[in-house]
Structures are given as C-alpha cells and as structure tokens.
Amino acid sequence: MRAARLIKLVLLLQSRPSMTAAELAAELEVSERTVTRDAQALSEAGVPVYADRGRVGGYRLVGGYRTRLTGLARGEAEALFLSGVPGALRDMGLADAASAARLKVSAALLPSLRDAPEAVGRRFHLDAPAWYREPETPELLAPLAEAVWGDRPVAVRYRRADGEVARELEPYGLVLKAGVWYVCARAQGAYRTYRVDRFTEVAVGEGEFARDPDFDLAGFWTERSVEFARSLLRTEVVLRLTEAGARRLPYVTDRAAAEEALAAGVAAEPGGGAGGGVRVTLAVESEEVAFGQLFGLGPEVEVLAPTGLRERFAEAARRTAGLYT
Numbered sequence: 001m002r003a004a005r006l007i008k009l010v011l012l013l014q015s016r017p018s019m020t021a022a023e024l025a026a027e028l029e030v031s032e033r034t035v036t037r038d039a040q041a042l043s044e045a046g047v048p049v050y051a052d053r054g055r056v057g058g059y060r061l062v063g064g065y066r067t068r069l070t071g072l073a074r075g076e077a078e079a080l081f082l083s084g085v086p087g088a089l090r091d092m093g094l095a096d097a098a099s100a101a102r103l104k105v106s107a108a109l110l111p112s113l114r115d116a117p118e119a120v121g122r123r124f125h126l127d128a129p130a131w132y133r134e135p136e137t138p139e140l141l142a143p144l145a146e147a148v149w150g151d152r153p154v155a156v157r158y159r160r161a162d163g164e165v166a167r168e169l170e171p172y173g174l175v176l177k178a179g180v181w182y183v184c185a186r187a188q189g190a191y192r193t194y195r196v197d198r199f200t201e202v203a204v205g206e207g208e209f210a211r212d213p214d215f216d217l218a219g220f221w222t223e224r225s226v227e228f229a230r231s232l233l234r235t236e237v238v239l240r241l242t243e244a245g246a247r248r249l250p251y252v253t254d255r256a257a258a259e260e261a262l263a264a265g266v267a268a269e270p271g272g273g274a275g276g277g278v279r280v281t282l283a284v285e286s287e288e289v290a291f292g293q294l295f296g297l298g299p300e301v302e303v304l305a306p307t308g309l310r311e312r313f314a315e316a317a318r319r320t321a322g323l324y325t
Contacts, residue, residue: 013061020058138196143204147171151208157201170209173217233283237290238305240268242277245300253293257283
C-alpha cells in the first residue's frame with residue numbers, strides 16, 4: 001500500500017512543477033503529516049524531492065528526475081486521454097488503474113504536451129446513458145469485467161422470461177449501450193449476447209480459455225444489434241400517412257423499418273381522415289407498441305389494418321375529442 005502511494009507521489013510531482021502538502025494529501029487521500037513522512041522516505045531513498053518553505057512553498061523534484069515518452073505529437077497525446085470513459089471504467093472496477101495509467105503518461109510527457117488531458121476534458125465529454133433514465137451499475141459487472149480482461153471462464157445463472165438458467169460462458173467483451181451493459185460470450189461453441197443486469201450469479205473460474213483471435217467485438221455487436229432490432233418487429237400494420245405524417249414517421253418508430261416502409265409505399269386513394277397521402281405497411285414490435293408510437297402523429301396517420309388497432313385508435317380519438325368538446 002505505501003509503496004504504491006510513494007510511486008504515485010513521485011508521478012504527481014513529475015507531472016507538475018510543484019505541489020503543496022495539502023494538494024498532495026488530497027490526491028493521495030492521506031494526511032499532510034503522512035505526505036511529509038513519505039517525502040522524507042523518498043529523499044532518504046535517493047529520490048530528489050525538495051521542499052520549499054513558506055506560504056507559497058511546496059514539494060518538487062530537482063535535478064531533472066523524470067522519464068519522458070518521446071515521439072508523441074499533440075494530437076496523439078490528446079487521443080490517448082480521449083480513450084478513457086470515466087463512468088464505464090468506474091463501473092468495471094478499473095477507475096484506479098486508469099487513473100494511475102493517465103498519471104504515468106502525464107508525468108512522462110514533454111512539458112509542451114502537459115496540457116493535453118485538460119484540453120481534451122474541455123472539448124469532449126461522453127454521457128452514455130439515455131435521457132430520462134437513472135443509470136444503474138449492475139451488481140455483477142465487476143467480476144465479469146475481471147473475467148473479460150483475464151480471458152477466464154465464468155459459471156453464471158441468468159434470468160429469462162421463463163425462469164433462471166445456468167450457463168458456462170467464455171466472456172469475450174463488454175458493451176455499454178445507452179446506459180445498459182451487455183456481455184458478448186461464447187457458449188457451447190456459439191457467440192451470444194447477455195444483459196449483465198439479468199445475471200443473478202457469476203463465479204469466475206480458474207485458468208484461461210482459448211480466445212478466438214479472429215473475433216471482432218465491434219463487428220459482432222453491430223451485426224447482432226441489427227438482427228435483434230429486426231427480430232422485435234413481429235407484427236405489421238397498414239397505415240395511410242399525410243405528407244407531414246410520412247416525414248415524422250422515422251422519428252416515432254424504428255427508423256430502419258419506417259424508411260423501408262416509406263420506400264415501398266404507394267399512393268393512397270383519397271378518403272379517410274388522413275386524405276390521400278401514402279399507404280405503407282410498417283413492421284412493428286406489437287399492436288400495443290404501435291399504438292404508443294403512432295398515436296402521437298394525431299390526424300397525420302390513419303390505421304387501416306389490423307382492425308383491432310384501428311378500433312383502438314378510433315376509441316382513443318373519441319375520448320380525446322370528448323375532453324375538448
């Protein structure tokens with residue numbers, strides 16, 4: 001514990017010209033007295049830590065005691081700090097490791113590049129969760145992350161609609177999508193995706209599994225995401241849309257399905273609440289979901305089929321009109 005703290009103290013002093021005892025104590029989460037003792041220990045060990053006395057004094061390194069990463073351009077240094085996602089690293093239990101790594105890089109950069117971390121922080125911030133949702137960190141994310149980094153198998157229990165099942169997984173990678181964590185894993189020779197918040201038990205096994213060197217996490221996720229979105233669209237509805245309704249359709253339902261429906265649409269015959277417009281057949285998740293998505297289009301859409309959904313829209317329209325009569 002103390003050895004790690006002493007190393008961090010040296011790296012902090014390498015990254016800045018001078019730091020007060022109070023600043024060091026805050027960074028190291030210790031007392032100022034501990035900082036004084038640590039600085040003394042480093043000095044006795046041959047590390048040239050020098051203490052400036054007085055109101056504006058502090059600790060600094062003398063004699064050019066530092067290492068440098070050569071060959072890094074400013075853009076490369078900024079990209080290096082851009083790669084960290086603090087919230088995700090914290091959720092996976094890697095915040096301390098990431099902080100130490102950034103500190104080591106900061107300490108080793110040339111003086112002209114020292115402001116790279118601050119420059120990136122002023123220009124880029126990633127807020128992964130969706131709007132109107134309080135982000136929650138799955139309880140079992142940390143052990144899964146440990147298994148992913150170590151290529152170690154896991155024995156899990158996973159909650160499904162029909163109950164819990166036990167699985168032996170080889171976790172290949174983690175994905176954070178709109179505030180929800182997923183693990184991509186190999187089970188019985190096939191690659192699958194699991195929501196981390198549905199794991200009820202995770203036991204990290206001993207040893208390592210043989211990772212497929214050809215597995216592409218980003219490509220796999222993109223392919224499965226498209227397949228998953230398509231698999232949800234099990235129902236079709238027939239609509240008559242006004243010009244305004246056709247423009248707004250991609251913003252209230254699945255965009256790809258809407259664009260596909262509009263591309264295949266045909267001119268609708270005059271008549272009905274939506275006039276002429278375009279007649280489309282739209283793939284949706286269910287009639288329930290379609291009602292919630294399409295009702296916001298108001299008079300810019302008329303449901304032609306199925307009959308049950310059309311009747312539901314008619315009843316909702318009568319009730320809405322009654323409120324304003």
